[in-house]
Amino acid sequence: MRKRGRISPPREGPAMSTFRASRKAGSRLKAFVGTLALATGLMASSGAFAEKLTIIVGGMEKQIYLPAALTRELGYFKDEGLDVELINSRAGVEAENELLAGAVHGVVGFYDHTIDLQAKGKYLKSIVQFSQAPGEVQLVSTKYADEIKSPADFKGRTLGVTGLGSSTDFLTRYLASRGGLKAGDYTLLPVGAGNTFIAAMKQDQIQSGMTTEPTIGQLLKTGQAKILVDMRTPEMTAAALGGPYPAASFYVQQSWLDAHPDEAQKLANAFVKTMRFIASHSAAEIADKMPKDYYVGDKDLYIQGLAAGKAQFTPDGRMPKDGPETVLKVLQAFAKNVQGKQIDLSKTYTTSFVDNAAKALGN
Template sequence: MSVLKKIIVSFLVLILVASTLVGCGEKTPEANEASNPNNEEQQLEKIVVSELRSEFWLPVYLADELGYFKEEGLDVEFVTYKDGPLAFQGMHAGDSQFCMLSSEPVLRAYDQGKESKIILSTLTNKPYMFVTSPEIKSVKDLKGKVIFGGMPGSAPYSFVASILASEGLDPEADVTWANLEYGASLAALESGQIVGSYIRSTAKTEVAQMGGNILVDATIADSHKKLYGSDKYESTIVTVTKKYAEENPETVQKFTNAVVRAIIWQTENTDEEVARVATPVFPGKSYINAKLIEYLRSSLSVDGNISEEGHNTIIDFCLKEGLISSPIPYEDVIDTSFVKKSYQQFK
């Protein structure tokens, strides 16, 4: 073989070797996708949140819609229950890691030995109303009638029971409690199936349209103080089991980070924009609009925190209503360290 041919052959061999090395060291996008078709999803940590779907937990839903949970590395699934105590039982049974409900059932369960940690609040007070049909002019007119307040042990039930008791009626003997879904209460009131009901305060427009009579509106400061003794009642909360908080603090922090970011976002944006983002969370619910957000603004938390004053108010109410047998110290059920850490990072 001539010298020239040897040089050419050697040059071709070098090219072939280099091409092979490059091929081994780099994969095409198609090859990467084929080996890991769900790369992003596999990196997210799956968590389940048990809930009763309501605008009262608005920032949690916004965190999901705005993509904040995914940015924190979480894939969140919401599982909706009929009432708060049922959602709470689902969490303690291991069906979910987080639960959204009112704090009264959490405190009641703690009093019975079932320990949880409340990590944040989405509202600062109780945006509840008690609405009746037009012929009912006072609480005493409810004696012998059918009313609705959710299931026993729930916050709405305790709210209605306290109203009855304040006017001398026995909640167990003087009225009949209807078994309904929360979403069916207005229609039941309008049709005469019931004559009084707990209604969320954001439904004032619907109540006016049906001619309902608002006997008690807890969003009015004087009414709130009469019922609860304070302006603060931060009982619309997110909780985890004590065991989960101790074993998974990083996941709890990621969840809290996302919600705190959503609280900041909802505070800085208009009612129209907040309603636009929240609407997909409530399919078929035309009442999710700027007017609803306007009604809710005075109750929305701007920091997710739970004050000791608010906790003590809730404890006093639960003691008065017989939900718990003795006071529960703030630090035994509430852990605001996650919220504080989030605000250090994002505010």
Template sequence: MPEFQSSRRRTLGRLSGLAATAALPLQTRARPAGEAEEPLRIAVGARSTLYHLPLVVAQELGYFDDENLAVRIIDHAAGAQAVQALAVNGADVCCGAYEHVVRGQLQGQDWRSLVLLARAPQIALMAPGHLRLATEPARIRPLRIGVTAPGSSTHYLASLWLRNAGLAPEAAQFVAVGNGTAAVEALRQGRVHALCHADPVLTLLEQRVRVAVLADTRSLKGTAQLYGGPMPGGCLFAAQSFARQRPRQAQALANSMVRALRWLQTASPADLAQVVPKPYLLGNRSAYLAAFEKVRETMSPDGVMPADGPATALRAVQRMQPEAVAQVRVLLEKTYSDTWALKARAKLERV
């Protein structure tokens, strides 16, 4: 799994801060004074997608450096693997869908979102128009659906579409197709009947294949139609103990990300093209920039969770895992906190 470090990152020897984290118990176990901080390990799935753009911006523009924060970004093939890395202590923080935090409680995980990156999942399900899946979802059995990986957000969204269409998830075979142009070719070559993915892959697909959009969460309207309310998308989440033990890093991370989110609110296509690493453009700069414009409105402006977002996410999980939710009470108040994002916003407003 590749690891990425900012080219602008300076050698660090900063001491841990003892700043309070209001949303957590007052008792902390911060590092003793004089002990150097360990680099912050952030697990991501498919770093080149627009899903992780705020993280890329923060790194490429040196925002982590400005916070004296040493960061190692560990890239996995898909979000499910990034979540697993956090679960087995292979990472300190995960950049992934908020729904993983909610589902994590059902599996005994005690995770909390530190800062929200997107107000929508930013993924979509598409199929060639001639298959007529939009009007006849049951006409192909078994239906092969390409996803980034089993257990990922793309898998989850495709399963939700099946349920909405009156079909059980077992009616489909989910095929891991990876990322980039390989995912597009999987659909073009007929290895899968439908593809659930993120941009810029989706926009590239729309330019190469006549497709029907079966479910689309790349806009706030499309997300509300599918989920019945605001559905939080990507976020940075970690174990509850992370912010207690490493409070300075938690706040520095939030400061960097909220700054990146603010930059994205006004960035021009030319600005973005200068910041994003060339390989992420998939050889099609115009498609990448067009994809960004599609999802721009879903980017969080300030890292704060929408008021009804957690409840919407819980309803979606209840639909997909009714038995598990019936056995375990999900405590939404433990799945996120706006403490760090609000402090980051206040810091930016003072500048």
């Protein structure tokens, strides 16, 4: 009689090992798929599907570029289903270079870069216009206020700009040309904004320079500088430059815009809501929404500067009438790469996305 005993398991051959491994992998895959389905359901139900976009700003602490951070703080990017990362840079020209290199999706910077680059064969397009005036002020060191009374007195002086090739560079050179000076009559020194600008003026590295709020307010409060040319409102800008000067804007590469019209529209929707918020709220109410470090330690001074320059912002994100023509005229006065070139202004901006946003929001 054959003894009854335990049946030994079959030997673990290659085939059995493969089978066991596949069963384990299948179980893990099912678990992963189940988890993913649950997460997907939760994300969909909460509206958490966000498209990641990176925007670089030519100086986020500057009030001229306030709409970028304000849109984030108000939650308008998220309302459009966007996950937007804002990156800071010292000057608009640095932001422009990052865009051309493909490192970011868009730029919050001055509109004039779209014209300057078209002359170089590169096509950028503004899709939301934040301002109708530069919001810039040409300051003069108090030590030299009796000697520098107009741009004609820039001769032999060192003038501060945020960066070479930046919009402050463009505007400073135009003011000098209107004063009858040539490029070699003065020196431009890139000193950034904020503390670096203030230090350059304190240390007599520059005798005059162009900057924005809150730097303007800081230097005026301490008595270290006086205003030479003020371009914080459309009226003062027209007196200084001969017409409206669309400045701070949101622009992208034309190639990106052609490939991503839906994302562009969502960004335009968010920014237009912000421009409406700015138009319908006081400087104090706007300041309350901004990060506290933007006040540079003096909220009252921040509010004062914003109140003085709030008129620079467009109420709806639209390009001001005759604005592009003024910018082109300014650049043609001194920019050799623009002089003699055929510039198609219709390729430098579009109002279609802002128009669509207005329809969606209600005129």
